Amino acid sequence: MELFFVNILDGLVTGLLLFMLCSGLTLIFSMMGVLNFAHASFYMLGAYFAYKISTYTGFWPGLVIAPVLVGIAGALVERYGLRRVHQYGHVPELIFTFGLALLIEEVVQFFFGKNQMAYDEPHILDFTAFTIAGNAFPAYKVFMIFMAMAVFLVLLYILTRTRVGMIIQAALSYPNTVQNLGHNVPLVFMGVFGVGTALAGLAGVIAGPVLGTFPGMAAVLGSIVFVTIVIGGLGSLWGALVASLLIGWLQTFAASYNIVIGDVLMSIGFSKPVNIDDGAFRDLWTLTVSQIGPILPFLLMVLVLAIRPQGLFGKRET
Amino acid sequence: MSKIKGMILGTIMTGLLGGVAYAADSVKIAFIDPLSGPVATTGTNGLAEWKFAAEKLVNEQGGVLGGRKFEIVAFDNKISPKESLIQLQVAIDQGIRFVAQGNSSGVANALTSAIKKHNKRNPDKRVLFLNYSAVDPALTNDKCNFWHFRFDANADIKMDALTDILAKDDGIKNVYIIGQDYSFGKAVAAAAVRNIGKKMPNAKVVGNELHPIGKVKDFTPYARKIMASKADAVITGNWGSDMVGLGKAIIQAGYKGPIFTYYAASNGITKTFGAEGKGVIRLVAEGAINPPASARTSDYINGFEAKYPDHDISQARIANAAEMLAKAIDKAGSTDVIKVAYALEGMEHNSIWGGKVKMRASDHQAIQNVHIQAHTDENITHALDNSAYGLVKENTVVNAAMDSPTTCKMKRP
Numbered sequence: 001m002e003l004f005f006v007n008i009l010d011g012l013v014t015g016l017l018l019f020m021l022c023s024g025l026t027l028i029f030s031m032m033g034v035l036n037f038a039h040a041s042f043y044m045l046g047a048y049f050a051y052k053i054s055t056y057t058g059f060w061p062g063l064v065i066a067p068v069l070v071g072i073a074g075a076l077v078e079r080y081g082l083r084r085v086h087q088y089g090h091v092p093e094l095i096f097t098f099g100l101a102l103l104i105e106e107v108v109q110f111f112f113g114k115n116q117m118a119y120d121e122p123h124i125l126d127f128t129a130f131t132i133a134g135n136a137f138p139a140y141k142v143f144m145i146f147m148a149m150a151v152f153l154v155l156l157y158i159l160t161r162t163r164v165g166m167i168i169q170a171a172l173s174y175p176n177t178v179q180n181l182g183h184n185v186p187l188v189f190m191g192v193f194g195v196g197t198a199l200a201g202l203a204g205v206i207a208g209p210v211l212g213t214f215p216g217m218a219a220v221l222g223s224i225v226f227v228t229i230v231i232g233g234l235g236s237l238w239g240a241l242v243a244s245l246l247i248g249w250l251q252t253f254a255a256s257y258n259i260v261i262g263d264v265l266m267s268i269g270f271s272k273p274v275n276i277d278d279g280a281f282r283d284l285w286t287l288t289v290s291q292i293g294p295i296l297p298f299l300l301m302v303l304v305l306a307i308r309p310q311g312l313f314g315k316r317e318t
Numbered sequence: 319m320s321k322i323k324g325m326i327l328g329t330i331m332t333g334l335l336g337g338v339a340y341a342a343d344s345v346k347i348a349f350i351d352p353l354s355g356p357v358a359t360t361g362t363n364g365l366a367e368w369k370f371a372a373e374k375l376v377n378e379q380g381g382v383l384g385g386r387k388f389e390i391v392a393f394d395n396k397i398s399p400k401e402s403l404i405q406l407q408v409a410i411d412q413g414i415r416f417v418a419q420g421n422s423s424g425v426a427n428a429l430t431s432a433i434k435k436h437n438k439r440n441p442d443k444r445v446l447f448l449n450y451s452a453v454d455p456a457l458t459n460d461k462c463n464f465w466h467f468r469f470d471a472n473a474d475i476k477m478d479a480l481t482d483i484l485a486k487d488d489g490i491k492n493v494y495i496i497g498q499d500y501s502f503g504k505a506v507a508a509a510a511v512r513n514i515g516k517k518m519p520n521a522k523v524v525g526n527e528l529h530p531i532g533k534v535k536d537f538t539p540y541a542r543k544i545m546a547s548k549a550d551a552v553i554t555g556n557w558g559s560d561m562v563g564l565g566k567a568i569i570q571a572g573y574k575g576p577i578f579t580y581y582a583a584s585n586g587i588t589k590t591f592g593a594e595g596k597g598v599i600r601l602v603a604e605g606a607i608n609p610p611a612s613a614r615t616s617d618y619i620n621g622f623e624a625k626y627p628d629h630d631i632s633q634a635r636i637a638n639a640a641e642m643l644a645k646a647i648d649k650a651g652s653t654d655v656i657k658v659a660y661a662l663e664g665m666e667h668n669s670i671w672g673g674k675v676k677m678r679a680s681d682h683q684a685i686q687n688v689h690i691q692a693h694t695d696e697n698i699t700h701a702l703d704n705s706a707y708g709l710v711k712e713n714t715v716v717n718a719a720m721d722s723p724t725t726c727k728m729k730r731p
Contacts, residue, residue, distance in 0.1 A: 003542060003546055006542055007539060007542065010536075010538045010539060010542065013536075013538075014535070014536050014538075113359070113628070114356075114358050114359040114585075115359055115585050115586030115703075116558075116559060116562050116585065116586035116587060116589075116590050117586060117590070118586065118589035118590045118592060118703075118705070119590075120590075120592065128572065131572065134545055134572060135542055135545050135546075135571055135572060136570065136571055136572030138570050210536070210566075211535055211536060211563065212559050212562050212563050212566070212590070214558075214559045214562075214586070215356065216356055216532065216559060217559075220532070220533065220535050221535060224535075251535075251536075251539075252536075252538070252539045253539075255529070255534070255539035255540055255543075256539040256542060256543060258527065258543075288527070290527065290529065290539075290540075291499060291528065291529070291530065293530070293534075294530050294533045294534070
């Protein structure tokens with residue numbers, strides 16, 4: 001039972017981290033119709049920038065400076081890259097971001113090498129916040145939870161309570177009308193792209209010390225981010241939050257319990273083949289849930305797409 | 319005009335001839351390992367170690383056969399078995415007769431069977447395979463052949479040595495085994511279960527699990543399971559970011575016991591574990607560099623660090639492989655592959671890392687001392703990753719698994 005609570009907390013951390021990545025992506029996607037393949041690469045940039053800054057000044061300045069740098073890089077990419085490609089349609093845009101993802105990964109390796117970076121938690125947070133039945137819960141993870149919550153609340157406030165938010169919301173659905181009303185829609189796009197990538201950068205700064213800062217860090221998260229926003233519904237902040245938490249818990253619980261698929265099959269009435277080593281479904285019977293953990297979010301996505309194509313909180317069909 | 323042409327042609331010809339003469343003079347070793355892609359760090363580090371070993375231990379000592387130098391020629395296999403076979407062919411076409419490879423047993427398996435076939439079909443162009451790191455036990459058992467020599471201790475030998483040490487500790491009752499879900503992870507787990515069952519009647523395996531390789535973002539749930547199992551020791555064959563992720567998660571979950579690993583050092587791993595890993599991370603391997611066995615060992619490491627500041631001596635056996643090959647060529651009196659292979663068989667060699675290395679003739683597996691080393695910042699003469707941390711020898715199993723059985727039935731030419 002204690003383990004259940006610990007897993008709830010661990011899943012919350014994973015989910016909220018995922019949310020920080022997805023919140024920016026879902027805004028960019030719904031606004032421009034572009035799947036930004038390079039989004040996880042901006043996450044990677046955030047972690048590497050923050051690592052570099054932390055070697056000079058410690059962790060905290062990096063927490064502020066790195067996301068700003070990543071946001072500026074993102075805004076520049078939108079202004080001088082995406083906007084030019086935009087006139088040729090969505091496919092070139094897609095290919096552009098795909099190429100950008102590869103480029104960022106290679107450039108980062110060119111400057112930092114292929115080794116794992118020794119990017120660590122700040123010393124102030126390097127202690128155990130509390131212990132549940134012998135399971136330590138690091139203070140840094142508590143900090144992660146609060147950071148992500150703060151990001152969510154600030155975003156929610158901006159999008160629903162401010163004038164800027166209203167324009168963004170309107171531009172999401174009716175970009176031409178908003179433009180005709182005299183608003184600078186390209187500037188809004190650039191701003192959203194910049195803020196979205198800055199959020200990815202912030203996620204990188206915070207996750208780097210825990211999940212590792214290494215060349216493969218973008219690839220590990222790359223696909224799961226898209227799954228999350230599709231499940232949550234495009235353009236929906238609440239959707240991104242709920243889907244992120246769902247996936248966070250799904251993966252945590254899948255990895256935590258060694259349930260063998262064979263047992264599940266038997267409990268729902270199948271009988272185990274006598275000569276299991278020769279059977280066609282040999283692997284299916286011996287798999288554990290933790291082994292298939294990484295594909296569960298994809299299964300969930302297929303399920304959501306089949307039942308509710310617009311996602312859990314989405315307003316329009318994609 | 320024609321005069322100038324003639325002069326140019328002449329210059330080119332002499333250049334070419336000079337080149338050919340030089341090439342015939344040196345003994346070339348093809349280094350086929352990943353130099354690009356996700357695991358290139360290990361490959362480039364290995365290449366640096368080979369180059370330094372050839373330079374320092376062979377060429378500066380006068381070379382082989384009265385003055386011929388070793389030359390390491392690098393081929394990038396992108397860690398793909400298919401690409402490795404192409405590169406092997408390129409190397410053979412360039413007249414190279416010695417092939418060194420180590421990263422990935424999958425590649426080693428492909429190379430050893432390709433070389434076996436090649437040598438059968440081309441008796442005039444035979445090739446020798448110097449395996450310096452691929453530890454799949456099958457390579458010196460079912461899949462062994464006369465042309466393959468392994469200088470590293472294989473996965474079974476390392477586990478044998480590790481459990482010898484574990485068995486002496488009565489405090490260890492619960493052992494948790496976790497690894498990456500592929501052939502090597504499974505081999506480590508199987509060897510661990512077998513050895514613990516045999517040597518440690520009072521201990522039990524409380525967890526034996528495989529996780530998807532390179533796909534786990536957060537190892538915390540696995541760490542929670544390990545905590546819940548009340549494990550006194552964790553054994554893992556993980557490498558790369560899976561090693562760091564797993565290790566950090568276990569430590570942060572409050573685990574205080576030892577984590578026995580195969581590959582938790584260098585390439586940024588030592589630096590990343592830093593203070594957190596002290597007292598927890600252990601590594602089982604041949605060739606300990608702390609404390610250095612002799613002044614010669616220290617000189618060698620210092621020389622390496624000076625020449626390659628971004629790399630570490632992380633695969634000590636490479637020095638043994640270079641020295642033993644040089645000895646074998648001198649003993650054979652030629653670079654004829656069959657003669658060199660016979661000279662290598664049964665060779666005993668005083669390792670620069672201390673102790674003796676014996677190339678067992680029955681299966682071409684090097685028998686050597688295997689150490690349990692601890693990640694720490696105390697008593698470190700030679701640190702890793704340009705950090706204050708490194709590995710210090712804690713325990714040694716002399717001539718580990720010397721009498722271990724082999725299923726190898728070697729056919730000799």
